[in-house]
Amino acid sequence: MATITLKNISKVFESTGKKKSEENTRTLAVSDFNLEIKDKEFVVLVGPSGCGKSTTLRMIAGLEEISSGELYIDDVLVNDIEPKDRDIAMVFQNYALYPHMTVYDNIAYPLKLHKVPKAEIQERVMEAARILDIEQYLKRKPKALSGGQRQRVAIGRAIVRNPKVLLMDEPLSNLDAKLRNQMRAEIIALRSKINTTFVYVTHDQTEAMTLGDRIVIMKDGFIQQAASPQDAFDHPANIFVAGFIGAPSMNFFPGKLLRQGDVYCVQVEDLIVQLPEEKCARLAGKDVQPQDITVGVRPSHINVDTGVENELTGTINVSEMMGTEVHLHVKSSGNDVVIIVPVIGSYASYEKYLRQDEVVKFSFTGEACHVFDSEGKNLEF
Amino acid sequence: MVRRQSKLSKVLLSIVLILFGIYAAFPIIWMLICSFKQNDYIFYWPPKIIDESFSFNTYIKVLTDPVKLRFFLNSYIVSGVVVVLTLIIGIMAAYAFSRYNFKFKKPINSLIVGVQAIPQIVLLIPYMGIIVAMKLFNTYWALILTYLVMTLPYCILMMTGYFNTLSKELDDSVRIDGGSRFRALWGVLVPISTPALVSVGLYTFMTAWNEYLFALVLTQTTNMRTIPIGINLLITEHNYDWSMMMSMSVLGSLPILILFLFFQKYFISGMSSGAIKE
Numbered sequence: 188m189a190t191i192t193l194k195n196i197s198k199v200f201e202s203t204g205k206k207k208s209e210e211n212t213r214t215l216a217v218s219d220f221n222l223e224i225k226d227k228e229f230v231v232l233v234g235p236s237g238c239g240k241s242t243t244l245r246m247i248a249g250l251e252e253i254s255s256g257e258l259y260i261d262d263v264l265v266n267d268i269e270p271k272d273r274d275i276a277m278v279f280q281n282y283a284l285y286p287h288m289t290v291y292d293n294i295a296y297p298l299k300l301h302k303v304p305k306a307e308i309q310e311r312v313m314e315a316a317r318i319l320d321i322e323q324y325l326k327r328k329p330k331a332l333s334g335g336q337r338q339r340v341a342i343g344r345a346i347v348r349n350p351k352v353l354l355m356d357e358p359l360s361n362l363d364a365k366l367r368n369q370m371r372a373e374i375i376a377l378r379s380k381i382n383t384t385f386v387y388v389t390h391d392q393t394e395a396m397t398l399g400d401r402i403v404i405m406k407d408g409f410i411q412q413a414a415s416p417q418d419a420f421d422h423p424a425n426i427f428v429a430g431f432i433g434a435p436s437m438n439f440f441p442g443k444l445l446r447q448g449d450v451y452c453v454q455v456e457d458l459i460v461q462l463p464e465e466k467c468a469r470l471a472g473k474d475v476q477p478q479d480i481t482v483g484v485r486p487s488h489i490n491v492d493t494g495v496e497n498e499l500t501g502t503i504n505v506s507e508m509m510g511t512e513v514h515l516h517v518k519s520s521g522n523d524v525v526i527i528v529p530v531i532g533s534y535a536s537y538e539k540y541l542r543q544d545e546v547v548k549f550s551f552t553g554e555a556c557h558v559f560d561s562e563g564k565n566l567e568f
Numbered sequence: 569m570v571r572r573q574s575k576l577s578k579v580l581l582s583i584v585l586i587l588f589g590i591y592a593a594f595p596i597i598w599m600l601i602c603s604f605k606q607n608d609y610i611f612y613w614p615p616k617i618i619d620e621s622f623s624f625n626t627y628i629k630v631l632t633d634p635v636k637l638r639f640f641l642n643s644y645i646v647s648g649v650v651v652v653l654t655l656i657i658g659i660m661a662a663y664a665f666s667r668y669n670f671k672f673k674k675p676i677n678s679l680i681v682g683v684q685a686i687p688q689i690v691l692l693i694p695y696m697g698i699i700v701a702m703k704l705f706n707t708y709w710a711l712i713l714t715y716l717v718m719t720l721p722y723c724i725l726m727m728t729g730y731f732n733t734l735s736k737e738l739d740d741s742v743r744i745d746g747g748s749r750f751r752a753l754w755g756v757l758v759p760i761s762t763p764a765l766v767s768v769g770l771y772t773f774m775t776a777w778n779e780y781l782f783a784l785v786l787t788q789t790t791n792m793r794t795i796p797i798g799i800n801l802l803i804t805e806h807n808y809d810w811s812m813m814m815s816m817s818v819l820g821s822l823p824i825l826i827l828f829l830f831f832q833k834y835f836i837s838g839m840s841s842g843a844i845k846e
Contacts, residue, residue, distance in 0.1 A: 250740050271746045283737035287759045300746035344745070 188275075189261045189351035189384050191224040191247060197257035198242050198408075216242045218408040220256070229346075229378060229385040231399035233392060239408040240388045243284045244354055247386060249273050263296070271300075276345035279353040280361060282337045284329040290316075292324040294343045301348065311477045315347040318380055319373075342374075346381050355387045359394065371397060392432050396420070404428050426563035429483045435514060437557070438489070442482040444475070444558060444566070451475075453482050453556050454519065457497035469567045470558075480500040480566065481559040486514070487524040488555035491540070491547050499547040502547065506541050513540050517547060524549070596821075603627070603814035626815035635717035636816065638791055641797030643820075645775040646708055646794060650715045654772045655765065657716070658723030665724065667739065680838050689716070692785060699786055710786040711794070717777060719772040730764035731757060752813045766831045774824055777790050795820040 198217040224230050229503055232240040235478040245251035246258065249270035258265050265273055276297070284293050297306045319339040338358060345353055350475045358374075359367045371394060379386065389395055395402045396416040403413040404427075412424040416432075423429035429437045442455040449471040451462045462470070492498075501519030508530075515526040523556055526549055529541050539545055559568045573581075602610050606621035623679045630636045643756055664670070665677060693712050704710045742752035758765070780796040787793055793801065799816050 245740075248740075248744060250743065269748075270740075270743045271748070276742065277741070277744045279741060280738045281735055281737050283735060283741040285738070285741075285756050285760075287756075297745035300751070344741075347744075 190226050190259075191222075191352060191384065191386070192257075192259040192262070193220050193222045193224075193243075193247075194259070195256040196220040196243070196246060196258060197254050198239070198246060198251065208399070211315075212354070215408050217221065217246070220408075220410060222403060222410070223382060224386065224412060226255060227384055228383055229387065229398060229400045231387045231395040231402045232405060233389055233395035233402055234405035234411075236390060237407075240390075240403075240405050241356055244356055244386060245275075245406075246389045248275055248277050249353070250355055252541075253477055253481045264325065273351040273352075274348075274350055275354060276348055276350035278338075278341050278345045278358045280357040282329070282341040282361075284337060284340055286329050289326055289328055289411075290321065290332070290340050290343075293329065293340055294325075294347050295323040297344060297348045311347050315343040318342050318346070318377070320350070325518075334362050335370060338362065339369060339373075342377070346377070346383075349381070350383060352386065353381075355385065360389070360391070374398060389390055392434065396432070398472040402432075404431060406431075409567060422567065423483075424482065424560050424565050426481060428502060429557055429559070433485055435486050435527070436532045437483045438522070438524045438526075439487050439559075440482045440522060442480055444470075444477050444480045446470075446475075446477045453553065453558060455481070455482055456499055458495070458499055458550055459497070460551065460556065462556060462558075466553070466556075466558075466567060475566050479561060481561075481563070483557035483559060484551045484555050487527040489524070489526045489549050490552050491515075491526060491528055491549045493548075493550055495550040498550045500546060500548050503540065503543055503545045503547060505543070510543060515540055517549070519549075571620055599817050600815050602811055603818050607809060617729045626811045628820070629812065630819060635790060636798060639793055639795045639816075642708070642792060642818070643777055643794040644823075646715070647773050649708070649712050649777040650683045650719060651769050651772045653712065653716060654719045654723050655769060658720055658727055659753070659758060659765075660729055661720075661724045662727030663749075663757070665728040667736065668748075679686065680724055683717065684721045688781065691717075692781065695782070696785060705786065706788045706792050708792075711776075711779075711783055714782050714786065715776045718779075719775050722771060723768045726764055726768050727761070730761055736759065770824075770831065772826060773827065777820075778823060829834055 196217060197215070197219055200214040200216055202212050202214075220239075220243060221228075234240050240250055240389055246253050247260075249265070249268060253266050260273060262276075288296065294312045295308050298311060303311070312325075313322070316325055319342060321336060321339050321343060324332060324336060324340075329340065332340065338361075341358070345355075346519050355374075359370050362370060375398065387394075387398060389398075399416055401413060402416050404411045404419065406427050412419055412428045413470065414422070414424075414513060419428060423432060423437075426439065430439070442453055442456045445454055445459070446450040449467055451467045451470050452459050453462060471474055494507055499519055501517035501522075503515050503523060504518050504523075505516040507514040509517075510530070512530055513528045517524045517526055526547070528537060530537050540547070560566050601617055603626060604622050604624070605619065606623070606625075609619050609621040612619070665673065680782065692774065697709045699705050700715070703712070738756055739749060739752040743757055747755065758797045778796060779794075782801075783797050784800075785795045787797070790801070799813050799820065802816070
């Protein structure tokens with residue numbers, strides 16, 4: 188139940204050279220990070236390893252010093268406040284359960300440290316255990332639990348205190364795929380049971396998309412885009428976000444942006460498609476000039492064998508039958524293109540897409556196109 | 569590759585091992601045997617394991633002699649305090665080495681390792697000077713402080729290594745749950761470090777309990793002597809009281825033997841399993 192404000196937050200790791208000849212190295216882990224997290228919002232920080240997402244989370248937790256900038260929790264500057272005084276809870280990737288304590292004692296530990304009366308501890312531990320369905324394991328030690336159960340205990344220890352902010356650092360990355368899906372659903376369910384602000388770190392874009400009210404995509408310490416999952420998917424701010432969000436990744440083609448008055452067209456090889464009105468309006472509003480661009484199209488937005496004029500052609504390298512759809516990996520004029528072909532109708536209708544080296548023709552409409560300039564920035568922004 | 573041992577090699581191996589076992593255990597067995605004999609019978613040839621002089625007399629003498637009991641008391645006090653101080657200081661130093669980055673961390677660490685490499689005899693005269701200057705000569709503190717120098721480096725190195733194997737997320741977790749780093753150390757890391765603490769504690773106790781050279785030089789009066797010196801005091805100009813020495817040696821070895829047996833069950837690995845996803 189708190190707002191979090193990050194103002195120009197930066198984190199520099201300095202390591203001193205071992206010999207006099209070696210220079211001290213400065214690594215910029217997080218750079219000029221600005222974000223306002225609303226009360227009870229679920230924000231997901233997502234990005235590849237080393238992008239600074241965990242460092243940002245640890246700065247919010249107080250486990251990492253802030254090199255510069257200001258961090259507010261509920262409008263209180265907390266830069267120099269100890270983690271224990273920030274009223275936050277955190278779930279760690281490795282669970283970090285106390286191995287010499289029973290599950291009950293693990294969950295009760297934060298309450299004991301806050302000198303909560305014994306009867307209330309009992310009540311609240313039982314409540315947390317009930318929410319997470321771990322009541323039958325309370326007397327066990329962590330080593331007698333499975334990975335999923337341990338993670339539940341870790342979550343229990345975090346929620347038992349009714350913290351202002353709940354931080355989660357890749358909590359599902361140690362679980363196997365099936366359990367991960369199950370726990371993901373449980374976290375969504377948990378959210379409706381406990382009213383608090385969530386900040387969640389993951390490198391998995393699926394987790395980010397499904398969990399977050401808002402996702403913050405990071406790379407090399409910089410925020411690339413902060414938007415709702417759908418917005419980031421539909422209107423990626425740059426090529427990095429476009430490629431990172433969505434699975435399989437977006438396809439990119441070198442192309443040209445053409446303009447006739449307020450109408451814009453995109454040309455890839457010989458295929459020319461007109462952009463829809465709203466895109467044209469945005470481009471015209473910014474007076475974008477014709478130029479060399481990168482065209483991004485999502486695999487599911489590419490159509491095969493539609494008979495459109497000047498279709499692109501390619502040969503199937505690999506085709507992956509997924510049940511309801513086939514993922515084609517196509518080689519086309521030096522580009523690797525992934526196309527999702529829905530499986531509808533009889534086997535004969537899609538059988539040709541399962542054959543290697545089969546030539547396919549494909550195209551896309553203007554609605555499906557994302558246009559990026561030579562620096563990778565979305566021209567619509 | 570599994571190689572089957574032939575029967576013959578197994579038998580040979582067993583014989584060799586038994587011979588070595590006897591060789592290693594012989595002094596202890598002989599010590600036990602002699603402690604129950606009267607002094608004059610010890611040198612009889614051929615030796616007998618039990619002869620007509622068998623008795624517990626020497627033990628009774630040792631245990632009823634206030635002077636000798638004082639040796640034991642002194643040893644217990646010195647060794648006990650050394651163990652407690654070594655563990656407290658060592659644990660905190662090891663935590664700092666394991667968790668903090670500070671200036672001159674490497675040189676300080678090298679210094680600690682280096683201290684162990686210096687032969688103790690070289691340090692005898694400087695320590696004598698320091699202890700006398702500090703007016704600690706012939707006190708428990710004279711022994712405790714010098715023994716700490718011998719035991720602390722090992723403790724710090726061992727515990728640093730052990731703490732390094734424990735995830736830093738455990739500390740982070742305690743700090744978030746509402747505790748301090750101090751709390752994380754004593755409330756979580758130390759309880760799950762029992763195997764390392766037991767081995768360090770035993771090593772420390774043995775070092776302090778067995779030490780002879782500094783105990784001889786840094787104490788003067790009989791009431792401040794420890795057991796190793798006390799045993800040696802039985803050698804006089806005209807008389808070697810072997811059976812008395814042996815019974816004191818047996819009594820002197822008992823605490824370490826008991827400690828080993830008692831703590832054996834703690835020498836189990838995996839005390840920390842379950843904390844962190846391996």
